[in-house]
Amino acid sequence: MKTSLKITFSLLILFFTKAHSQEDYTIEINGESFEISLDKEFQFQTKDGVKNILLKQKDTLTYNDEMFSFNFFKEYKVGKTKIEQGIEQLMLMTPEGDGFLIQKYSTINPENLKELMLGEVTKESINYGFEMERREYNHKLTSGEDLNVIQAYLTYNDEVNIYEIASVGKKDSGLLIMAMRMNDTKNSIGEKLINLIWNSLEIK
Known part of the structure; x- marks a missing residue:
């Protein structure tokens, strides 16, 4: 199952999706x-x-999928790729490395993959010397689901990385969700983007 969790910094750079030009x-x-x-x-x-x-674009756009929907700022586009058969990944990233990722599974229930995802995205930082504080909280979606969210708060000197991971699923399908922040600056564009997605995310 490790192939479904190819979340490396090179991948994050590859799927950096801020829009740079008008269409x-x-x-x-x-x-x-x-x-x-x-x-x-x-x-x-x-x-x-x-x-x-005059043709104008709304400040906030909506991404619709057969399994979920969410809102995001017009300055960003959703990067989409097929990781392997039955696993599709969507990602939005800011220039600072903050972002939101959703892996959509169509052949297995990913609810038990949160710990594996947490280990994958934090192991390099921990090996480098980051200290990790693990927290958990519940986040209720607008569609009614009450998700258990694992938060990894990583610190090294004055550096802070924050990962939040949740999952939702049924017998043979579901979603693995992750928010990523490379600092804890309040009201940053990354925090605003992540909050917008979290607060508008609906499961269908």
Whole structure:
């Protein structure tokens, strides 16, 4: 089962998914197509005169999956990859290395994989010299599930790494969830992104 837990720093860098550029779009008006960009105004001539049109994106977007949904900031995109047969991984990361990861299982129940995940993501730091304080708390989702969350609070001199791991599942499917913070700075963009996802996460 170790192949399902390939959570290394190189993987985190690989799936760093902050959006750096706008996408072009095509809008069709009365059968005529126009190329437009986000946040860039263009003019359209109508019988009533020139109309100014501006395409804007909402500050908060929603990711929908057949098993779950969550909200995230528009500046980020969801990185998605297939780890192995029956295991799909989604990830959002900030430039500082904070982020949120969801592994979706379609052949096994991952509820008992929390400890294995915890060991995988903390072993290198502990070998380096980080001290780990383990905590647990319950987080109730908006969809009603009450998740048990394991938190690993790692410290080394003035460095702080925080990992939070939870799981939910049934007989042959489920989710393994992890939030990652590379500091404990209050109101950082990483904390805001993670809180937004945690507080909007719904299990279907």
